[in-house]
Amino acid sequence: MKKNLINALLLLLVVGLFTQCKKDEYELIQIVKMISVKEMRALPVGISKAIEVKKTGKIYLYKDYLFINEPNEGIHIYNNSNPNAPINVAFLKIPGNIDLAVHNNILYADSFIDLLAFDLSSINNIKQVKRVNDVFQQQYSVGAEKYLYITKDTLVKKETYRKNMIYYDAYSSSNNSSASTSGQGGSMARFTLMNDYLYTVGMNNLSLFDIKAAANPLFVKTINLAGGVETIFPYENKLFIGTNSGMHIFSTADASNPVKLSTYSHIFACDPVVVQGKYAYVTLRTGNNCRQASNQLEVVDIEDPTQPKQIAVYAMQNPHGLSVSGDNLFLCEGNFGIKSFNIINPYKIGDNLLQTLSNVKSFDVIAGPKSLIVTGADGIYQFNAADPKNLRQLSIIKVQM
Structure with missing residues (x-):
């Protein structure tokens, strides 16, 4: 009762x-x-026929497949070998799912407080191979x-x-991986892969899983962090952890024992981060839980990761996710569209806006090998980004309300 x-x-x-x-x-x-x-662990989990996307969450690329998380429901699987015409292949039902990552044909996904592992060897016959209980924090x-x-x-x-009515401003926040056998995702990630380890972040912690035997993920430990953790990004044996007050940099020279090198602090703000070369690119925005923030792009020199230094700040409208590819930065501006910048000179990025597509309400982006994939309010867009001054739409996977 x-x-x-x-x-x-x-x-x-x-x-x-x-x-x-x-x-x-x-x-x-x-x-x-x-x-x-x-009751949660008795909920049905597994592959089913393809269904339409009703709400978009994380996006993730692995080989020729595009995975689209539908928050708390599961993962839509598309054959994306031709970005002009992605094919809806199947739906992987995972109650309580928000994040995902793929390594050596094994998909890792959260299901409320548990980590699940699925074998993708046969995309039409995906099998659950492991459940690791009680590894994610939950109220x-x-x-x-x-x-x-x-x-x-x-x-x-x-x-x-x-x-x-009581409102709670929810946000979802897999990301680029350095391993060739792993996938690629957006900048809002809470899951990432590096050196045969899966790293995940909660609101105030970093967790490690040993995935040397990919189908048998083993929980290693949790490292406590300050509150407000939002995203994680891997680059050259380092983890860049975005929080609403700054960016933590961890060394993974010993993959099983990440060591904190430094923290770059900023004003209270929602904070995805991506890295290329000796620079980190951080967006800060108002809205959601970040009402004290400014709307801006910050460039941080991380050549010495123990002493990150801000070198430039550029005003934006409402920046969300971002992705770097070569000399170009693609930045989601929420309701204001998506922008492309030339970043050859980090001190002149504000003067090198290449294009704005104001008709796409964008929240996260992956600069993939075949297309630029953008999470929009009404679906998943794909663009030909060969000419960043002239992004050309290839397709859209519409959200069905």
Whole structure:
């Protein structure tokens, strides 16, 4: 009875307002419910026929496949050998899934508090090969039996919950990997791969998994960090961890024992980071949990990773994810579109804007080998970026509301 009462109360607790339906009187919200850990682990997991994408989360490239996370539901799998016409192949149902990474044909994905591993050797017959329990932090209910808080998208009339509405600005935040047998993702990652290790970040920690035997991930340890951790990016045996107050730099010279080298601090702000050469590129923005922030791109000299130095700051409109490829930086400006910059001279990036596509509401981006892949509000866009002054749209995977 106590659980039913709590659930009844939590049904009135709205934790996210994400988008509007086509009719102005409706909106898509997230309703909080509760589920026991035992019930959570009994939820169905596995491959099913392809379904349409209803909401976009992380994007990830592996070989000729594009993986699109649908937050808390699972992963859509597309054959992307031809970016002009991606083919919807299958849906991998994973309750509570937000992040993913792929190494040696093994896909790693979170499912609430657990890490799951799937064998991708046969894309039409994906098999779960491992579940590692209780490795991700989660807010539990009070009491002897543990219950998880989960959310479900629901379409309601706008006035239905207005009086009792409590808003929580959710954000999702896999990323570039240096290993040729691993995949590539966006800058909002909380999962990354390097040197046969999977590294994940929670709100205040860094966790390590040994994946030398790819199908048998082994939890190693968790390293406590200050709060506000948002993203992780690997580069040349280093991990760059973006937080809402700065960027931590860790050495992975010993992959099993990351060592903190320094912290670059900035004002309170949402903070994805990417790295190329001796420079890190950091975006700060207002909105979500970052209302004290400025909207800007910062360039940080990391040639000496123990003493990162800001060398330039450029005003932006509302920067989100970003990706670097060669001499070019592609930057998502939220509702203001996507921009491309020439970054040969890091002191002149603001003067070297190449193009703005203002019609694409963009949040994250991957500069892949065949196309520039952009997560938009209405779907996943792909562009030919051979000429960064003239991005040419190849395709879009539309979100079906």
